[in-house]
Amino acid sequence: MRFDVVAAGHKLMMLGWGVLAFVVVVGGLLLLLDTVPNWFARRADRRLAAASATTAPATASAIPAASAGRRRRFRRGEAVFAVFFLLPAVLLLFIGLVVPTIRTIVLSLMDGQSERWVGFDNYVWMFSQDESLLVLRNTLIWVILVPLLATSVGLIYAVLVDRARFESLAKALIFMPTAISFVGAGIIWKFVYAYRSAEQEQIGLL
Incomplete structure (x- = not known):
């Protein structure tokens, strides 16, 4: 089939x-993240320089008050910096996760053409189908077993690599994939996907 x-x-x-x-x-977000904090820092430096040049504490009792004011301004500046650092990630998460999730939930309550509200009829139909229940069961098993097995294997490898009796073997298994050349891997996959007609001897795995 041609494209x-x-x-x-x-x-x-x-x-x-x-x-x-x-x-x-x-x-744009990266540009703002790079320029806005510097602009606020330069502005704060100019204000501090102007205040130092024009006014000076008249008495020793004014020094703690001035220090407290500078600390409050510094905390506000840190809060502004934190907002600008978090804003790109929060915005991307909102666009990429929150909006699609809300849209998916809304569309799931409508018919196939997304024109008429049907309520929970789609969910009732889904949970009454054997195929859907099988998919949900397999998904649940996958969600539970895969993180558990991945974490367990990672912990076992960490213990083996860290001054254990089988340290050399564990390290060899970890770094072995990087030692296989791309040419060798390409030849292996060529045999895996090798296609032959039914009357010939099959050597491919798929």
């Missing part, structure tokens, strides 16, 4: 606009 560029032109254009918008948003 029709003309038929998919609209989708490609939308994809291009999406990539461009992402680059612009991320680039």
Whole structure:
């Protein structure tokens, strides 16, 4: 099946606009993150220099009050810096996770054409299908077992690598994939995906 560029032109254009918008948003946020804190720091330095040049504490009792004021201004500056550092991540999480989640929930309460509200009918239908229940069961098993096994294997390897009896073997197993050349890996996968007709001897795994 050939890829029709003309038929998919609209989708490609939308994809291009999406990539461009992402680059612009991320680039703008990074630019703000780089310039705004410096601008606030320079502004604070100018204010401090102006205050030092024009006024001086008249008595010793005014020094603690001035120090407390500087500490409050410093805390406010730190809060502003924290907001600007967190804003890009929060904005990207909101666009990439929160908005799609809300949209998915809303669409799940509508019909197949997303034109009419059907309430929880879609969920009732889903939980009444054997295939859906099988998928949910497999997903639940995957969510429970995979993190458990991955964490267990990681802890076992950490114990073996850290001055254990099988330290050399564990390190060899860890670094062995990096020792296999790309050429050798390519030849192996070539045999894995090797296709032969039914009357010939099969050597591929798929």
